[in-house]
Amino acid sequence: MIFDITSDKLHEECGVFGVFSRQDPAVAITTYNGLFSLQHRGQESAGITVSDGKVMDVKKGMGLVSHVFRDGVPSQQGHLSIGHVRYSTTGSSLPVNTQPLLVSYAGGQISLAHNGNLTNALKIRKQLEAAGSVFQTTMDSEVIVNLIARSGQSCVEEQIKESLAKIEGAYCLVIMTKDKLIGVRDPQGFRPLCLGKLLNGYVIASESCALDTVGAEFIRDIEPGEMVVIDDNGVTSHFLTKKAPKALCVFEYIYFARSDSRMDGQSVYQARLAMGRQLARESKFKADLVISVPDSGTTAALGYSSESGIPFAEGLIKNRYIGRTFIQPEQKKREKSVKMKLNAIRSVVKGKSLIMVDDSIVRGTTSGKIVHLLKEAGATAIHMCVSSPPITDPCFYGIDTSVRKELIASTKSVEEIRQFIGADSLHYLSAEGLCQAIKGVPSKDMCYACFTGRYPGCTPNDEDCGGNKYVFEQH
Incomplete structure (x- = not known):
């Protein structure tokens, strides 16, 4: 496995x-x-x-x-x-x-x-x-x-x-x-x-x-x-x-592109900072520290900290010497495997209420493990902020997303997701807030289909839509 x-x-x-x-x-x-x-x-x-x-x-x-x-x-x-x-x-x-x-x-x-x-x-x-x-x-x-x-x-x-x-x-x-x-x-x-x-x-x-x-x-x-x-x-x-019509993938700004890139006139780094600031304005969470899920949530977390005045700290450390996958043959080991990739800094998070910023929640499994990890390390509360709206629909334009039923936001409300991951609070960035954050590109020129189900090209019911990456091996 x-x-x-x-x-x-x-x-x-x-x-x-x-x-x-x-x-x-x-x-x-x-x-x-x-x-x-x-x-x-x-x-x-x-x-x-x-x-x-x-x-x-x-x-x-x-x-x-x-x-x-x-x-x-x-x-x-x-x-x-x-x-x-x-x-x-x-x-x-x-x-x-x-x-x-x-x-x-x-x-x-x-x-x-x-x-x-x-x-x-x-x-x-x-x-x-x-x-x-x-x-x-x-x-x-x-x-x-x-x-x-x-x-x-x-x-x-x-x-x-x-x-x-x-x-x-x-x-x-x-x-x-x-x-x-x-x-x-x-x-x-x-x-x-x-x-x-x-x-x-x-x-x-x-x-x-x-x-x-x-x-x-x-x-x-x-x-x-x-x-x-x-x-x-x-x-x-x-x-x-x-x-x-233009339809640049909005997730290039949220997650995919490197922060030091510019695309269609917009700085990716500045867009992510703005997403974090908008999260702070929308959520209004109070806590002792802002932390990120490294590295994807770090820039937005810095924006949240700047806007809210709540200090940013490294609450999680990423092990950069582990590849994308590793073998965990036993269930007990698999349950602990998040600690091989991420570890909480106990001296930072113990006794603190935390605002944890990440770019997205797809299935919810990893977010739940990270929340548990932080609480094990002594965090008193975890208020999770996500710098994108809920992902409710799969992508057919070059992103390997799950089928719709595996996307947690397609079947659960925000409150149900909060309960599933064990966070004390959960806030997703609104679609309007995301549009405001990416000021350099008009929202009409971007694809938001994974949040809305409104596809700019083919529909998800078409045979050839690309929802199955193994389609040529099965036809």
């Missing part, structure tokens, strides 16, 4: 990175450094493809970036490279499903890395299989390269545009030919993607924090529905034919 303390969190799918530089012979190293800064977006596998203009070479495997490339990045020198870190939302966590994909077709070689989830991929895959296409993975991403290979257009840009016209759902792509780097963001912009400038080249990345890591200057966010092409002629911009 594998117990994962992060199982009570939402999980992002992937991070993508690409670099084009004629003057940098070590683009694979640049890609490695970029992926390292995007590791929070996926920890199951990693990969890098490099091109010298004639030959492409890919190296990928299961595990963290540091593990996959412990013996070095692809040895080939080149001026083009793309990379990928993965958390699976469609297709099992298996070596065959690692990215980037590298394929050969009539137009040459192409390598692709994908962040997101395609909501009509099963339908298209069945059509392609019926027409003779062969698939080697169980990922929705492979549908895209098959569509590109079957396109009747003469240049790769038009092949991509024709293929993506058939696709629905969320996708940020970095695509590499032997001499071009291409970045594409879906028409609704569910996932972030940005463009940066190196001294002698360009970078495309899921988040701006990756640009900082490799010394690239942030140019701008890639627009929803935009395809950016980088080659020896510089940067050109094209737009897909589909038009749709």
